[in-house]
Amino acid sequence: MAQKNRYGFVIDVARCIDCRACLVACRVENEVSLPHTRIWVKDQGLRGTFPDLAREFVPYNCMHCEHPPCIEVCTSGATFKDPDNGLVLVDQEACIGCGLCVEACPYDARYLDPTRGVVDKCTGCVHRVERGEEPACVATCLGGARMFGDFNDPTSEVSQALARATQVRQLVTDEVDPDPNIYYLNGDVMQTGLLPRPPRYTTAETLWRGVAIPAVIAGITLSFLGQAVAFTKQLIEGEQEFEE
Structure with missing residues (x-):
């Protein structure tokens, strides 16, 4: 939005x-x-x-x-x-x-x-x-x-x-x-002391951005897929029991 x-x-x-x-x-x-x-x-x-x-x-x-x-x-x-x-x-x-x-x-x-x-x-x-x-x-x-x-x-x-x-x-x-x-x-602001520096990323932050976040997303995705598979299996088994 x-x-x-x-x-x-x-x-x-x-x-x-x-x-x-x-x-x-x-x-x-x-x-x-x-x-x-x-x-x-x-x-x-x-x-x-x-x-x-x-x-x-x-x-x-x-x-x-x-x-x-x-x-x-x-x-x-x-x-x-x-x-x-x-x-x-x-x-x-x-x-x-x-x-x-x-x-x-x-x-x-x-x-x-x-x-x-x-x-x-x-x-x-x-x-x-x-x-x-x-x-x-x-x-x-x-x-x-x-x-x-x-x-x-x-x-x-x-x-x-x-x-x-x-x-x-x-x-x-x-x-x-x-x-x-x-x-x-109206100012000469483009000076070294004022201009932005490149962001400093610590080792922990780099790991968080490059490893932890993708791992968390992957974990959530796998968990969701696992629950979806289990739910689908329960539906199929329930239908089979109903037919019997």
Whole structure:
């Protein structure tokens, strides 16, 4: 079933002043435990040539990718893409804290919370979005750098911002392109420190993907076939007894 909406962020790098209000708002709204954070801001240093110099800051968080590697490796099914809004979420009741998704995320945008033993990350403040409100980071952005909305809606703020923009970037490479739902305007964001890395797959994860999952599927299939054969045999024997 196709998802109804495609929610994500547009960030105007030229308007970010590194005030970190988004980090504080996110921590308070979502009760993020110290020393962790769901949002990071990378200081790109000075950009331009004298005298036209400017300091550049690039905020980032979970990219809520269209093709998220974290979902592929989740052994418990805790990480999923919401079919209504397209946000990548974690069911922390189902999360077993294996950490495989943390290694698989090419943006290092999720972490394992040792106090609770579960994975945590940006949720796009889905609880606020469902009430028709903006994510806390967007609502408190002093410079107006952050925007949030439905890319499938041409009248949304994010769609309008992309339509007006002269420079739009996604943090992708030729090798790694999960189609992230954060778009950047007016910034030199294509830097090594921001671009996605190839997903890291541990030995355990490789075994899970290559051996355990096929084995489980094969086991379920064989079990089903065995039950089907036994049921068919019972039907035949029952018919024979009835005829006698």
